[in-house]
Amino acid sequence: MRAYRGRLHSGEGPGEQVHAASFLRKRELVLDSSLKRDSIELARILTHEMFHFVWWRLGNPNRLEWQAILEDEFARGAVGELGWSSEARKKRLSMEDRHDHTRLWRDYICESFCDTAAWIYSGVPEHEEFTLKPRFRKTRRRWFDQLTSHHGGALRI
Numbered sequence: 001m002r003a004y005r006g007r008l009h010s011g012e013g014p015g016e017q018v019h020a021a022s023f024l025r026k027r028e029l030v031l032d033s034s035l036k037r038d039s040i041e042l043a044r045i046l047t048h049e050m051f052h053f054v055w056w057r058l059g060n061p062n063r064l065e066w067q068a069i070l071e072d073e074f075a076r077g078a079v080g081e082l083g084w085s086s087e088a089r090k091k092r093l094s095m096e097d098r099h100d101h102t103r104l105w106r107d108y109i110c111e112s113f114c115d116t117a118a119w120i121y122s123g124v125p126e127h128e129e130f131t132l133k134p135r136f137r138k139t140r141r142r143w144f145d146q147l148t149s150h151h152g153g154a155l156r157i
């Protein structure tokens with residue numbers, strides 16, 4: 001499965017290879033059928049995709065809080081991430097992207113939110129894509145704990 005110009009395609013062709021995609025307005029989530037044979041990746045990717053819906057409804061105050069955590073990580077020189085999706089974007093970010101909050105930056109903070117949620121809620125404790133240092137993971141987990149406790153343990157999707 002690959003994503004090209006906002007649409008999903010199967011087989012060979014241009015675009016980025018993906019295992020899943022969410023269409024927020026249509027309220028659709030598409031998973032690659034190969035995930036049926038890989039329960040660990042299914043858990044991580046399904047959780048990640050569900051949190052795209054959470055991010056969509058999260059609201060600006062919470063989104064800005066999340067952004068502030070990531071800005072603080074950059075200030076402290078944090079490298080690594082909690083999934084390939086956010087790590088690939090993080091590696092492409094320039095100072096200008098971070099300063100001007102470009103599209104790439106906004107994509108990064110969203111993907112980082114979803115990868116962090118997958119790390120916390122998928123039930124997969126370790127993975128080669130979890131490269132962020134433990135001290136930064138701790139801050140992120142604490143923020144998610146507060147987020148869910150402020151919403152009575154439930155998040156809207």
Ligand SMILES: [Zn+2]
Pocket residue numbers: 048049052085111114
């Ligand atoms: Zn994503």
